[in-house]
Amino acid sequence: xxxxxxxxxxxxxxxxxxxxxxxxxxxxxxxxxxxxxxxxxxxxxxxxxxxxxxxxxxxxxxxxxxxxxxxxxxxxxxxxxxxxxxxxxxxxxxxxxxxxxxxxxxxxxxxxxxxxxxxxxxxxxxxxxxxxxxxxxxxxxxxxxxxxxxxxxxxxxxxxxxxxxxxxxxxxxxxxxxxxxxxxxxxxxxxxxxxxxxxxxxxxxxxxxxxxxxxxxxxxxxxxxxxxxxxxxxxxxxxxxxxxxxxxxxxxxxxxxxxxxxxxxxxxxxxxxxxxxxxxxxxxxxxxxxxxxxxxxxxxxxxxxxxxxxxxxxxxxxxxxxxxxxxxxxxxxxxxxxxxxxxxxxxxxxxxxxxxxxxxxxxxxxxxxxxxxxxxxxxxxxxxxxxxxxxxxxxxxxxxxxxxxxxxxxxxx
Amino acid sequence: xxxxxxxxxxxxxxxxxxxxxxxxxxxxxxxxxxxxxxxxxxxxxxxxxxxxxxxxxxxxxxxxxxxxxxxxxxxxxxxxxxxxxxxxxxxxxxxxxxxxxxxxxxxxxxxxxxxxxx
Numbered sequence: 038x039x040x041x042x043x044x045x046x047x048x049x050x051x052x053x054x055x056x057x058x059x060x061x062x063x064x065x066x067x068x069x070x071x072x073x074x075x076x077x078x079x080x081x082x083x084x085x086x087x088x089x090x091x092x093x094x095x096x097x098x099x100x101x102x103x104x105x106x107x108x109x110x111x112x113x114x115x116x117x118x119x120x121x122x123x124x125x126x127x128x129x130x131x132x133x134x135x136x137x138x139x140x141x142x143x144x145x146x147x148x149x150x151x152x153x154x155x156x157x158x159x160x161x162x163x164x165x166x167x168x169x170x171x172x173x174x175x176x177x178x179x180x181x182x183x184x185x186x187x188x189x190x191x192x193x194x195x196x197x198x199x200x201x202x203x204x205x206x207x208x209x210x211x212x213x214x215x216x217x218x219x220x221x222x223x224x225x226x227x228x229x230x231x232x233x234x235x236x237x238x239x240x241x242x243x244x245x246x247x248x249x250x251x252x253x254x255x256x257x258x259x260x261x262x263x264x265x266x267x268x269x270x271x272x273x274x275x276x277x278x279x280x281x282x283x284x285x286x287x288x289x290x291x292x293x294x295x296x297x298x299x300x301x302x303x304x305x306x307x308x309x310x311x312x313x314x315x316x317x318x319x320x321x322x323x324x325x326x327x328x329x330x331x332x333x334x335x336x337x338x339x340x341x342x343x344x345x346x347x348x349x350x351x352x353x354x355x356x357x358x359x360x361x362x363x364x365x366x367x368x369x370x371x372x373x374x375x376x377x378x379x380x381x382x383x384x385x386x387x388x389x390x391x392x393x394x395x396x397x398x399x400x401x402x403x404x405x406x407x408x409x410x411x412x413x414x415x416x417x418x419x420x421x422x423x424x425x426x427x428x429x430x431x432x433x434x435x436x437x438x439x440x441x442x443x444x445x446x447x448x449x450x
Numbered sequence: 451x452x453x454x455x456x457x458x459x460x461x462x463x464x465x466x467x468x469x470x471x472x473x474x475x476x477x478x479x480x481x482x483x484x485x486x487x488x489x490x491x492x493x494x495x496x497x498x499x500x501x502x503x504x505x506x507x508x509x510x511x512x513x514x515x516x517x518x519x520x521x522x523x524x525x526x527x528x529x530x531x532x533x534x535x536x537x538x539x540x541x542x543x544x545x546x547x548x549x550x551x552x553x554x555x556x557x558x559x560x561x562x563x564x565x566x567x568x
Contacts, residue, residue: 162539162559209561210452212538220540 048088052081055098056178057263061150062102063109064157064213070175070203072109080105151176152267153213159228160211167202168231174199176263177256187253188238225268229277229332232261236281240288241434254285265319275323276333282316283339285309296439301348313343334363353382370396371403378407386414402431406441413448422448451535453493453562454542458555460529475554482552486534491545495532529555533562 056077063073080101094100158171169188173179179187185195205211216224239253258281265278290303298304320340323333338359345351360376373396381389390411398404409424425445432438466472479497486492504520520527532549536542539559546557 160539162543208563209454209539209542209559210537212540216540 048085051093051097052084052101053178055101057151057154057176058098059102059105060175061154063105064154065150066106067109067113068213070206072113073105074175076105076109076112077101079108083108149215151263152215155228155264155267156215156224157206157211157213159224159231160206161224161227162209162211163202163205165231165234167198167205168227169235170195170198171202172231172260173235173256176260179256187250225271225273228264229273232257232264233277233281233332235260236284240284251288254281254288257281258285272323272326272328273330273332275319276330276336279316279319279323279336280332280339282312282319283336283343286312286316286343292436295436296443297434297436299440300342303348305346305348308343316340317343329362329366331363331367334359334366338363351382353379357383370398371401374398374401374404374407381411381414386411390415400431402428402437404428405431406437409441409444413444418448451537452542453533453535453564454539454545455531455533455558455560455562456495456542456546456549457531457558457560458529458549458553459526459558460555461526475552478552478554479549482548483532485548486532486545491534491536491541493533493535495530495534497530498528501527 059077059080060070060073063076064070067073067076083104084097084101088094154176155172158175159168163171166188170184173184173187174181181196181199182192185192188195215221236254236257239250239255239257258278261274261278261281265274268274286309287300287303289309290305290307291298316336317340320333320336324337338356341352341356341359356379357376360372360379364372364376374393377389377392377396380392390408393404393408393411396404405424405428409421409428412418412421412424422445425441425448429438429441429445432441467475483492483495486495501520504518506517506519506521508515508517530553532545534542534545536545539561542559542561546559550557
């Protein structure tokens with residue numbers, strides 16, 4: 038829906054973008070997520086009635102926050118006749134300075150609130166799926182139905198998950214604050230992992246029907262942008278944003294005719310070069326701080342890939358070096374596997390196979406896919422076909438399976 | 451302030467560590483208990499006798515039924531617990547971390563419904 042006189046303004050988009058800010062501020066005021074959500078919803082409804090005639094206010098976020106706050110106070114006043122404890126909450130709120138939140142949206146108190154909200158939504162006491170759901174609902178402004186559709190679960194399941202998570206926050210008094218310096222590295226890792234999970238669910242959808250769900254990728258990037266802007270001194274937050282940008286930039290070239298297109302075969306003219314330029318500049322800026330971490334290094338690897346005009350121009354030795362650094366900070370079998378794929382380009386498939394065959398990743402389909410490709414290049418056809426079959430059996434993404442089947446088919450001809 | 455139950459679940463008696471190991475655990479738990487009292491988080495706490503000493507009373511029907519044994523046959527039973535008061539979950543989780551290190555087992559943290567103790 039658009040606003041009169043502002044034909045380009047998409048109402049849902051404005052609400053979605055302001056949702057996190059409005060809810061975050063109200064949670065701080067009222068100490069209750071449900072009160073904040075309901076009040077935000079009321080304010081959006083009032084805006085929906087008024088804005089088509091009046092046009093957008095100069096500061097829609099401030100307008101929505103003030104309106105929602107007043108609605109919440111009205112509601113609590115009405116209810117406080119029955120409940121003395123709520124009355125105290127109102128008194129506290131009313132005693133605070135009036136109108137302090139109507140200011141510019143980039144004032145630091147508003148930013149802090151969204152940061153508080155991110156850390157509460159991603160508190161380690163909450164299950165991962167609950168963290169994802171709460172983050173998308175409260176910060177992303179997605180409805181329970183939209184989140185349910187994105188994760189292919191019934192809406193009632195998602196609604197219950199949200200209700201339970203909010204109940205856990207309330208009953209346990211999960212704090213509404215940015216963690217102290219001592220806790221921050223650990224807690225930030227949790228937040229980054231949650232955002233990356235949202236992105237990957239969009240990009241490497243485990244669903245059989247849809248290869249890529251662009252809406253989830255876009256939402257993850259939007260949240261990563263917010264986090265990166267709120268935590269400019271955390272290079273890993275910048276690294277995650279860069280990683281998402283550089284990955285998403287290749288989205289259009291990644292699937293053709295329902296089959297996955299591997300990096301070397303992608304039509305690089307279909308890459309989004311604006312996103313690449315932005316991602317590369319974010320990578321450069323965070324690497325200059327010389328505090329490398331897993332997300333920055335993954336972003337740097339993607340920056341090298343996107344730097345090559347053609348696959349043959351890829352600087353593989355630099356990629357191997359970056360994987361060496363990544364393995365030093367994140368010594369996992371999956372990192373070792375990806376490093377081996379780069380080693381194959383520098384030292385040949387036999388050297389890579391020697392590494393891959395020592396990895397304990399039998400349940401991980403990319404392991405079998407990588408092995409199949411290396412065996413194929415070594416002309417060990419029978420083993421390659423077997424490995425492709427294992428990979429196809431384990432993969433769930435339809436485009437990936439289609440690609441693997443065609444590779445196996447070529448060997449069987 | 452919210453009150454939290456920090457509970458420790460232990461396996462049956464036949465897997466109880468050797469006496470000298472138990473003594474060290476008791477000493478560490480004693481130290482932890484003193485710290486919790488000193489910081490004002492202490493409400494109550496203690497270790498329980500083995501689950502074989504438990505009795506269940508059921509007065510939900512017309513007759514009162516008294517039976518030997520715990521509620522459910524399980525590999526793990528409540529072995530001991532603390533009740534602490536804390537400002538928020540992060541403070542309770544930190545107490546649980548120290549409690550877990552002291553007693554040598556995982557600790558479950560669960561808030562009490564009634565916050566009238568605040």
